[in-house]
Amino acid sequence: MQQSAFTKKLMHWNEVDNNRPMPWKGETDPYKIWLSEIILQQTQVKQGWGYYERFISNFPTVQDLAAAKDEAVFKLWEGLGYYNRCKNLLTSARFITKELNGKFPNTYDDIVGLKGVGPYTAAAIASFAFNLPYAVVDGNVFRVLARVFGIDTAIDSTKGKQQFTKLANKVLDTNQPGIYNQAIMDFGATMCKPFAPQCHICPLQSTCVGYQKGSVNLLPIKEKVLTKKSRWLYYFVIECGGKTLVHKRTANDIWQSLYEFYVLEANEQQDWTKTQVQQWFQQQLNVSDVALISVSPLQKQQLTHQLIKGQFISVKIDAIPKTLAHYEWVNNSDIHTLAFPKFINQYLETPTAQGQLF
DNA sequence: AATGCGGGGGT
DNA sequence: ACCCCAGCATT
Numbered sequence: 001m002q003q004s005a006f007t008k009k010l011m012h013w014n015e016v017d018n019n020r021p022m023p024w025k026g027e028t029d030p031y032k033i034w035l036s037e038i039i040l041q042q043t044q045v046k047q048g049w050g051y052y053e054r055f056i057s058n059f060p061t062v063q064d065l066a067a068a069k070d071e072a073v074f075k076l077w078e079g080l081g082y083y084n085r086c087k088n089l090l091t092s093a094r095f096i097t098k099e100l101n102g103k104f105p106n107t108y109d110d111i112v113g114l115k116g117v118g119p120y121t122a123a124a125i126a127s128f129a130f131n132l133p134y135a136v137v138d139g140n141v142f143r144v145l146a147r148v149f150g151i152d153t154a155i156d157s158t159k160g161k162q163q164f165t166k167l168a169n170k171v172l173d174t175n176q177p178g179i180y181n182q183a184i185m186d187f188g189a190t191m192c193k194p195f196a197p198q199c200h201i202c203p204l205q206s207t208c209v210g211y212q213k214g215s216v217n218l219l220p221i222k223e224k225v226l227t228k229k230s231r232w233l234y235y236f237v238i239e240c241g242g243k244t245l246v247h248k249r250t251a252n253d254i255w256q257s258l259y260e261f262y263v264l265e266a267n268e269q270q271d272w273t274k275t276q277v278q279q280w281f282q283q284q285l286n287v288s289d290v291a292l293i294s295v296s297p298l299q300k301q302q303l304t305h306q307l308i309k310g311q312f313i314s315v316k317i318d319a320i321p322k323t324l325a326h327y328e329w330v331n332n333s334d335i336h337t338l339a340f341p342k343f344i345n346q347y348l349e350t351p352t353a354q355g356q357l358f
Numbered sequence: 359a360a361t362g363c364g365g366g367g368g369t
Numbered sequence: 370a371c372c373c374c375a376g377c378a379t380t
Contacts (some may be wrong), residue, residue, distance in 0.1 A: 038376095039375090041376045041377070042363090042376055044374050045375075047365075047367085047374085079366095083363085083364080088378085115378090116377070116378085118376055139374060140374090141375090188375095196369085222372095226371090254362085254364075255363095302364095303365075304362085306363095
């Protein structure tokens with residue numbers, strides 16, 4: 001098949017000007033490629049780099065990952081966000097190990113059937129590990145193609161996804177799909193950047209429709225608007241006999257599979273005086289003897305769709321109250337083996353943020 | 359088709 | 370403040 005001018009120029013740039021090292025570059029082990037791609041979903045290379053190295057070091061093979069304890073894997077993922085990626089990673093590692101005898105699937109259809117693997121990740125694995133001709137379509141590819149070909153179809157619409165996927169596969173270098181896919185993403189990340197693209201030294205300048213029309217900084221188009229909401233989470237860090245009360249989040253909500261302390265969610269800000277804490281414990285847990293240790297200052301955490309605000313109220317009690325469904329008492333020395341959201345780790349790791357002591 | 363999921367980094 | 374990042378699952 002004849003290559004487009006775009007493809008030729010991109011591949012030439014890749015040969016002479018692309019110097020972007022990454023720990024998984026040139027890797028051919030499908031397990032390692034898969035792991036790197038899951039880590040990199042909606043995550044910048046710089047942020048995922050260290051996580052990849054720690055995962056490979058701890059779990060060199062898919063069998064090692066499949067055999068690991070859930071908590072250990074989540075602890076390693078802690079801080080990376082989008083925790084369902086980690087849950088699906090474990091599900092797929094165990095599926096490959098048990099159902100496929102450890103043999104990683106080697107067709108696009110079988111790869112895309114894995115939990116946590118969608119069109120982008122399947123194309124990446126298929127091309128990098130098996131040299132199959134599937135074009136990746138990620139944020140970089142949307143941006144590069146929208147600008148170079150001057151396409152103003154919204155990339156977050158069904159029509160846009162179809163249009164860009166079709167074009168991406170049309171300009172794919174089918175002789176070396178892996179190298180091409182790596183090249184277009186590197187090009188998007190280093191030259192055709194979201195902000196301050198390097199048009200003045202770009203080898204595609206003369207054929208770039210966006211550059212000719214002066215619309216580079218308007219592309220790509222998105223049509224959906226982000227809505228945000230505020231939540232107040234009040235955490236009671238309850239200690240009793242060297243143990244602390246924790247809960248694994250399971251609800252259809254943020255931080256699924258991570259741990260938290262006893263939580264009270266409110267629709268608005270609340271004050272926590274010593275009297276109010278004592279009243280709350282009496283009403284909620286039927287505990288009357290509460291030693292209030294500290295109340296933290298107001299803490300905030302900005303998520304993509306939510307602004308989390310809240311405080312940490314640390315107390316000690318003498319006797320374990322009535323059984324609390326879905327909560328468990330964990331030895332204080334074991335708390336560090338559990339994965340917590342950043343909102344909670346901020347509190348745990350910053351003693352000075354404990355606030356008012358009682 | 360629409361919604362929601364984290365945390366880091368840039369402007 | 371707002372946007373983006375090697376997207377995906379769910380409804």
